[in-house]
Amino acid sequence: MMPHDETMILETPFHSRCLALCEINLWEDWKGYRSAAAYTSVEQEYFAVRSNTGVFDISPMIKYRFTGPDAGAYLNRLVTRDISKIAIDRVAYTVWCDDKGHVMDDGTIFHLAENDYRLCAYARCLDWLMWSAEGFDVTIVDETAEVAALAVQGPTSCAVFKDMGFEGIENLKPFGITRYPFGGSEVMISRTGFTGDLGYEIWIDPSLAEDFWDALFAAGKLRGIRPIGSSALDMLRTETGFLQAGVDFIPAEEAIRTGRSRSPFELGLGWLVSFDKPVFNGQSAVKRKERGLTLCFCLP
Amino acid sequence: MIDTDKNYDVIVVGGGHNGLVCASYLAKDGRKVLVLEANDSLGGASATDEFSEQFLVSSCAHWLFQLNPTVASDMGLTQHGLELAARDLSTIALAEDGNHLTINGDTLEGADISDEDRKAFVAFNKQILKFCKLLAGAFNRRAPKLVEGNLTDRITVAKLGLGMKMLGKEDMSDLMRLALINIYDVMEENFDNDLLKGAISLDSLLGSHMGPRSPNTVYGYIYRRMGTVFGFNGPAVVQGGMGAVGKAMAKAAESTGVDIEVGVAVSKINVDVDRTTGVTLADGRVINASLVVSNADPKTTFTKLVGLGNIETGVARRVKTMRMKGDAAKLHIALDSLPSFNGLTEQQMGQRLVIAPTMNYIETAFNASKYGEYSKAPAMDISIPSIHDASLAPEGKHVMSVIVQYAPYELEGGWDDDKKDAFKQLVIDRIADFAPDLKDKIVASELLTPVDLEERFHIHGGHWHHGEISLDQILMMRPFPGTSQYGTSVDGLYLCGAGNHPGGGVMGLAGHNAAIEIIKRGKSA
Numbered sequence: 127m128m129p130h131d132e133t134m135i136l137e138t139p140f141h142s143r144c145l146a147l148c149e150i151n152l153w154e155d156w157k158g159y160r161s162a163a164a165y166t167s168v169e170q171e172y173f174a175v176r177s178n179t180g181v182f183d184i185s186p187m188i189k190y191r192f193t194g195p196d197a198g199a200y201l202n203r204l205v206t207r208d209i210s211k212i213a214i215d216r217v218a219y220t221v222w223c224d225d226k227g228h229v230m231d232d233g234t235i236f237h238l239a240e241n242d243y244r245l246c247a248y249a250r251c252l253d254w255l256m257w258s259a260e261g262f263d264v265t266i267v268d269e270t271a272e273v274a275a276l277a278v279q280g281p282t283s284c285a286v287f288k289d290m291g292f293e294g295i296e297n298l299k300p301f302g303i304t305r306y307p308f309g310g311s312e313v314m315i316s317r318t319g320f321t322g323d324l325g326y327e328i329w330i331d332p333s334l335a336e337d338f339w340d341a342l343f344a345a346g347k348l349r350g351i352r353p354i355g356s357s358a359l360d361m362l363r364t365e366t367g368f369l370q371a372g373v374d375f376i377p378a379e380e381a382i383r384t385g386r387s388r389s390p391f392e393l394g395l396g397w398l399v400s401f402d403k404p405v406f407n408g409q410s411a412v413k414r415k416e417r418g419l420t421l422c423f424c425l426p
Numbered sequence: 427m428i429d430t431d432k433n434y435d436v437i438v439v440g441g442g443h444n445g446l447v448c449a450s451y452l453a454k455d456g457r458k459v460l461v462l463e464a465n466d467s468l469g470g471a472s473a474t475d476e477f478s479e480q481f482l483v484s485s486c487a488h489w490l491f492q493l494n495p496t497v498a499s500d501m502g503l504t505q506h507g508l509e510l511a512a513r514d515l516s517t518i519a520l521a522e523d524g525n526h527l528t529i530n531g532d533t534l535e536g537a538d539i540s541d542e543d544r545k546a547f548v549a550f551n552k553q554i555l556k557f558c559k560l561l562a563g564a565f566n567r568r569a570p571k572l573v574e575g576n577l578t579d580r581i582t583v584a585k586l587g588l589g590m591k592m593l594g595k596e597d598m599s600d601l602m603r604l605a606l607i608n609i610y611d612v613m614e615e616n617f618d619n620d621l622l623k624g625a626i627s628l629d630s631l632l633g634s635h636m637g638p639r640s641p642n643t644v645y646g647y648i649y650r651r652m653g654t655v656f657g658f659n660g661p662a663v664v665q666g667g668m669g670a671v672g673k674a675m676a677k678a679a680e681s682t683g684v685d686i687e688v689g690v691a692v693s694k695i696n697v698d699v700d701r702t703t704g705v706t707l708a709d710g711r712v713i714n715a716s717l718v719v720s721n722a723d724p725k726t727t728f729t730k731l732v733g734l735g736n737i738e739t740g741v742a743r744r745v746k747t748m749r750m751k752g753d754a755a756k757l758h759i760a761l762d763s764l765p766s767f768n769g770l771t772e773q774q775m776g777q778r779l780v781i782a783p784t785m786n787y788i789e790t791a792f793n794a795s796k797y798g799e800y801s802k803a804p805a806m807d808i809s810i811p812s813i814h815d816a817s818l819a820p821e822g823k824h825v826m827s828v829i830v831q832y833a834p835y836e837l838e839g840g841w842d843d844d845k846k847d848a849f850k851q852l853v854i855d856r857i858a859d860f861a862p863d864l865k866d867k868i869v870a871s872e873l874l875t876p877v878d879l880e881e882r883f884h885i886h887g888g889h890w891h892h893g894e895i896s897l898d899q900i901l902m903m904r905p906f907p908g909t910s911q912y913g914t915s916v917d918g919l920y921l922c923g924a925g926n927h928p929g930g931g932v933m934g935l936a937g938h939n940a941a942i943e944i945i946k947r948g949k950s951a
Binding site: 196224254261403 | 736916
């Protein structure tokens, strides 16, 4: 990886492999990383996920790690969902709000171990996370660059993993986490994704990234494995009805015009909000809105 | 007494004067109210303590000059034993050469004061009083919100706006101009006499972390002069020390049915989801109530009692960034007999004495505290209450109480006994410049730094106003934006201390307004 003073745009740990396969050379900037918009043809990539297996490099996704005795309580105050109900080795999709009850971002929380969580987010928000840490015994680290990650999505993805020797992967339930030895270390696999299809996300040390890619593509060759870019992913997630921060809603911190930010209920994400748990950011404002005291008008 | 069979409607955390005022009004409204005070005496920073055998002193606030008359008469404080040993005292600005300046109401005596200064002082007072009267209209009610104003709030804003307009063109533009500059410039515009300028400047910043050239000092001065609207033509000495205010208020509160328990510290304000359910005491007992009113300062309330984790991030940040670092120390001296101040009679020694010879003297004293040092030549506000109230000291003996600016809360390297001794000696030496026989008469002495004041009165930062009185922390911005009008983000939790509108000083209006707000909200409180 090149240091920041030599290049504006960083490369992901899988970059050498992506570069080799990116036939149409269509790149874009994903939060400071070079990321393929498409490798060959968007349609072909789309159908890879729907019919076979598509691989999307999600290493640029912002990843924060929370450890310490108050890590759980901290996250419970940060996000709208009741984190105390998320068992170890489980993942939860959630949103988090500012004090006005407007959604700042959505993402997934991985309960890795006792007092140990990872949050994957669309936008960087370390300032907000640190401000929110007042009064909690929690350590927060941005580990975006320390974890390489791939989304392996599609109906044959489970079979590919079985061929790689990941026995029992078929038993992993949606939003579950499991781990397998790989390359003298370990790969973490979660049954999560952004496509609505059967699929997994893998999390691995960057030093093993290329080896994993090679092993994955070798195992998947006969099952139609293919790298996909963000354009295909966009079709897939739209089709499934997954929201994309910055596209389907304006994160509260990025909203410039008043009235552009949205509450979880306005986004149809009221099911992510728990009013039975201790106070969370935006609680009183969201409650007020949910009770319908604030009117929103939609003019044709 | 805590009556365990009673289901209290309201628990007031802290028996400071505002807590007692609030409790009293709420009880009159028919609510069952319990006041819990960690210390053994009531009144908060309005306290009398024995600092040496048989020598008593007002250990934090030492003058009464802002007590609101409506609060005093509603509570019947006089009937409950509040007695003034002296009132409407003059302020004497001490000069090293003994040619002091005496300020009483509109009149100035001594210090070769010029006729121009006399005339300018009358005009200055007149204008300040106009501003005070204007503000007084907003002091005895909740501060309006910036937006979403309802009718009550709009009336307050309209009254303020109309009041400003009614000041007339000149006074209105003066107010808008003066409020934003500093007392140094205002003094330079108006007066020539250094003692006068120094004395007024000192009044504008006592208790704060500001110097004469700091913005907000003009508001600080107007705030201090609110007492004039409340009927005080100068400071008063309370019979029995300032603790007698707390005692009278406690009696008044008890007469309305309030239960008061002293020596009981609250360790936690309990919160279930987003509503308070009562308090947990230091001894582990839990007392439930649907409303909790905190007389503690906002920082202590949210950081220690509620826990920052139980409020939202934005509010927690505002708690954190609220400015409240005390910069005033208290020195108490037990005296074998009355010292002699150069050029002062005994009657004059009973007035309020200030050491602030020039504005630059104060500013230089302030410079040190900016960088974490105490002043080498501090400014002072001196009271010898035993001249008016013999009960404070054994017969023929006296006590002296001194407010010393500046002693920063965050002293470089922290306060320890050596530093306290050195500072105390320096302050005594400085007073001895004006009263040469002082040192021979000292029987005992005690210095309370802001850190000591914090510990003794449970005020974060040892800041007696529970937060700097400055334009960014008044009205709807007090204690901080989003938490005004006495309610908090925790349902059922209210604030009634000096950290709220209108502010500190033994005034009682914060407690009064909080009670009115709670009563007004009725069942939805």
